[in-house]
Amino acid sequence: MPHPRQAFERRFQLVLIKPSHYDDDGYVIRWWRAMIPSNSLAAIYGIASDCVERQVLGPDIDIDITVIDETNTRVNVSALIDKFRRNANFGMVALVGVQSNQYPRALDIAKPFREAKIQVSIGGFHVSGCLSMLDGQAVGLDACRDMGISMFAGEVEGRLDRLLQDAASNRLEPLYNFMNDLPGIGGTPVPFLPKDNIHGTLGLSTSFDAGRGCPYQCSFCTIINVQGRKSRFRSADDVEKLVRMNWAQGIHKFFITDDNFARNKDWEAIFDRLIELKERDGVPLGLMIQVDTLCHKIPNFIEKSKRAGVTRVFIGLENVNPDNLAAAKKNQNKITEYRKMLLAWKAQGIMTLAGYILGFPADTPETIRRDIAIIQEELPLDVIEFFILTPLPGSEDHQTLWKTGVAMEPDLNIYDVEHVCTAHPKMNKQEWEDIYHEAWSLYYSPEHMKTLLRRAIATGVPLASLVKMLVSFATTVPLENVHPLQSGLLRLKHPSERRPAMRREHAVLFWPRFAWQTFAKHVNLAGTIARLALSAYFIARDPASKTYMDKALTPVANDDDEKLDLFTKTDGGTAAVNHVKRIARLTRASSAA
Numbered sequence: 001m002p003h004p005r006q007a008f009e010r011r012f013q014l015v016l017i018k019p020s021h022y023d024d025d026g027y028v029i030r031w032w033r034a035m036i037p038s039n040s041l042a043a044i045y046g047i048a049s050d051c052v053e054r055q056v057l058g059p060d061i062d063i064d065i066t067v068i069d070e071t072n073t074r075v076n077v078s079a080l081i082d083k084f085r086r087n088a089n090f091g092m093v094a095l096v097g098v099q100s101n102q103y104p105r106a107l108d109i110a111k112p113f114r115e116a117k118i119q120v121s122i123g124g125f126h127v128s129g130c131l132s133m134l135d136g137q138a139v140g141l142d143a144c145r146d147m148g149i150s151m152f153a154g155e156v157e158g159r160l161d162r163l164l165q166d167a168a169s170n171r172l173e174p175l176y177n178f179m180n181d182l183p184g185i186g187g188t189p190v191p192f193l194p195k196d197n198i199h200g201t202l203g204l205s206t207s208f209d210a211g212r213g214c215p216y217q218c219s220f221c222t223i224i225n226v227q228g229r230k231s232r233f234r235s236a237d238d239v240e241k242l243v244r245m246n247w248a249q250g251i252h253k254f255f256i257t258d259d260n261f262a263r264n265k266d267w268e269a270i271f272d273r274l275i276e277l278k279e280r281d282g283v284p285l286g287l288m289i290q291v292d293t294l295c296h297k298i299p300n301f302i303e304k305s306k307r308a309g310v311t312r313v314f315i316g317l318e319n320v321n322p323d324n325l326a327a328a329k330k331n332q333n334k335i336t337e338y339r340k341m342l343l344a345w346k347a348q349g350i351m352t353l354a355g356y357i358l359g360f361p362a363d364t365p366e367t368i369r370r371d372i373a374i375i376q377e378e379l380p381l382d383v384i385e386f387f388i389l390t391p392l393p394g395s396e397d398h399q400t401l402w403k404t405g406v407a408m409e410p411d412l413n414i415y416d417v418e419h420v421c422t423a424h425p426k427m428n429k430q431e432w433e434d435i436y437h438e439a440w441s442l443y444y445s446p447e448h449m450k451t452l453l454r455r456a457i458a459t460g461v462p463l464a465s466l467v468k469m470l471v472s473f474a475t476t477v478p479l480e481n482v483h484p485l486q487s488g489l490l491r492l493k494h495p496s497e498r499r500p501a502m503r504r505e506h507a508v509l510f511w512p513r514f515a516w517q518t519f520a521k522h523v524n525l526a527g528t529i530a531r532l533a534l535s536a537y538f539i540a541r542d543p544a545s546k547t548y549m550d551k552a553l554t555p556v557a558n559d560d561d562e563k564l565d566l567f568t569k570t571d572g573g574t575a576a577v578n579h580v581k582r583i584a585r586l587t588r589a590s591s592a593a
Contacts, residue, residue, distance in 0.1 A: 012062070034072040051161060104411070151174065239270050342380045351462070372442045
């Protein structure tokens, strides 16, 4: 009796590829274990699996799904082409979640498939952002048209059926544009990846989005122009379903990718459901979420985060100078609330991570050094992720520069928020790049990392987890010259993965040099691990560590505005304090009346 899968007359090959991008030497950034799981892959795989179950191509056609996250898996183009040939090229390569810095690599992946007459589609933030904010020809989109790559702008919920059916009929359209028709996501197939695909991430973690869209107007952000400013949400039932699907295969760590989970109107229902799964059903949830700087004002939000399994929280701090925040239209960030918010997370023993942007108009190397010192002394942050202010295609910043003809770097590969892509009013390119690299060594100095370990002991932050994070964030930029969010465990390279415009190195030269570089980096890495682990050991054994106190951990006081550099060292800080005081006086006067 034949196997049931052999009963289908034809097998449609759907290959989902999340591209990486090239480092400064032209090699694909790939790891044995990558740090960040791809929500784009999980979301589209979940939708594609639903298409398979519903037999959207008809009862005689099955769909074989291949999933490749290039940050941890090599794209073996020749093997994939052979697979298509064995199936008469019946299928499609889908390049998913392609960001601007990944767009050149995505085109390089697509080229041999198109030369082999295999259909290719591309979607993600670059295509969607450019079509949303520019004229449709800008920023390299004509390369897709020239190669015959079908572009997909918008979100695929409710649209993948049509895309697959068009591909099966060999009539993919040049452009599918749904930017003006963003779908609801409640009740749709939930993000999911098989465990075999999750094995490539550190700690066997996966991701999902509980909501999309953001109401704010930050000028440097692409999310508001790709996912919209009207928020759309999954239900608590949806979240429970995806958690149970993953727990059935032993996965219990999740990165909730919502740009701001605290503004999800269903946050409490979702947390309550996760609390049930954790406390009643014994699912050992470990969550990382992203929130804004005012989340502590939401009653029970931080307390329920802890109970639901949140162990790490990423906060879009962006800057400590209100003038810079105003210039970026990030007026929702109030530096007068930073310490209250961070101390509230500390009270729950949750690790805090913050994004910090370098290169706002008021920044200079001197002010950046000053602000980092203020953060170290006065804000109870654990981990800071530094970024260079970048005019990302799809953002208002990029649109403004593009419309006014301001020069920007033409190579999209470096739009990775760690390279300078346009001019700055107060720093030249070299100064800007130098202070970016210096910022990492300033914040992650040996002495400050010891301070962070002491604060962890005093506030209940898991010491081993913090040590792992500090090792990664202190070493990745100097050792690998890539951002820690692009890092992982054991860098992998292959001579064939060098950027086509750069000369291919001979294997006899490439492999010995790569082996030596890997050895030298890991000797350096081992030294950092040993030093931090030793520091953590002695700090943990010191009885005084449990009662450790410094300026950052000191409870908020009424006279902070007079004592702390956070409020006194910048005109914007002083103005922010005066504004709060003025509002307080008006409120008291109104109450008295």
